Amino acid sequence: MTAVFQDPMFQDEDKAREALEAVRWPDGAICPHCGSSDPDKLAKMGGTKKSHRPGLYYCNDCKGQFTVTVGTVFERSKVPLTKWWMAAHMMNSGKNGVSAHEIHRALGVTYKTAWFMMHRLREAMIDSKPAPMGENGGNVQADETYHLNTSKRAKGYKKGHSHKASIVALVDENTGTVRTFHVQKGVTADKVRDILFTNVIRKATLVTDESALYTYTGKAYGDHQTMNHTGREYVNKLGFTTNNVENFFGVFKRGMRGTYTFCGEQHLQRYLTEFQFRYNNRSGLGVTDGERTAKALKGIEGKRLTYRPAH
Structure with missing residues (x-):
């Protein structure tokens, strides 16, 4: 166990809960049932009663009880918060990720629990309100790639991408951020257009390769710069490039092949x-x-996120 895991929040359940409260409620507790944040109306249940769960709050506005995990991906989880913190840290301390088997061995939980914990944490990583890309006429790189769990050296490997999962990614050069999309049933110009129009401001400069997927849509933007990758052009004469988005794809594919090795297509967007x-x-x-x-x-x-969808 590394030195960082000697921190009290990885060892003590009370410290872990306090750390999570500080992250979720930096300005004080908020009732997840009614939204009340009045400290005079929210009481932390103390005492030694065994019926009181650790970290239990009582809201005088709605007469409800709650803890820091209510209304989150941790709700009803029997995994200690110390282990949730450890799993989250392990997932976020290396750019290639960490496998569920490693979480399972390090935390002493079953593989099924480790796998599900990781999917809950991926759910928490979703940006619910992404900002538009390409503000102030900035450059946005766009590219597509294809993912298959089978190695090129595997028996029966098929060339081409018609049988592979399709992925589109956008990189905002000004902010250095990426946005990714698992495109169901193959990439088409119409699907690419919908992704771009939803996420990229029209005044932006669109930077792509020579693929026909972007030709028509590119005309709707302030400028459309292309590279002839077929002719081994990776930076065009004006200095535009798609190297940033290509670099992201490289990190993603190395992680998927080296760390996770297999991913069902139904889970690809979470990865x-x-x-x-x-x-x-x-x-x-x-x-x-x-x-x-x-x-x-x-x-x-x-x-x-539950094992089975609610009925």
Whole structure:
């Protein structure tokens, strides 16, 4: 166990809960049932009664009880918060991610629990209110790639991408952030147009390769710069490039092949979200591992993920 895990919040359940409260409620507790934040109306249940769960609050406005995990991806979880903190830190301390087997061994939980914990944490990493890309006429790189769990050296490997999962990514050069999309049933010009129109301001400069997927849509933007990748042109004569988005794809594919090895297509968007979150909060942008972990846990609110969909 590394030195960082000697921090009290990784060892003591009360400290872990206090740390999570500080992340979720930096200005004081808020009732998840009615939204009350009046400290005079929210009482922390003390005493030694065994019926009182640790960290229990009582809201005098709605007469409801809650803890810091209510209304989050941690709700009803039997996994200690110390282990949630450890799993979150492990997922956010390396750009290639960490496998569920490693979480399972390090935390002493079952593989099924580790796998599900990681999916809950990926759910927390979702940016619910993404800002428009390409503000002030900035450059936005766009590219597509294709993902398959099978190695090129595997028996029966098929060339081409018609049988692979399709991914589109956008990189805002001004902010250094990426946005990813798992495109169901293949990439088409219409699907690319919908993604671009939803996420990129029209005044922006669109930067792509020579793919026909972007030709028509590119005309709707302030400028459309292309590179002839077929002719091995990776920076055009005006200095535009798609190297940033290509670099992100490289990190994603190395992580998927080297760390996760297999991903069902139904879960691909969550894995993309994980790599996207780490990329957008990387050390190159001045974010530490601890800050990245806390930011990931700040997204737990208002999200639930269960083994089976509710009936």
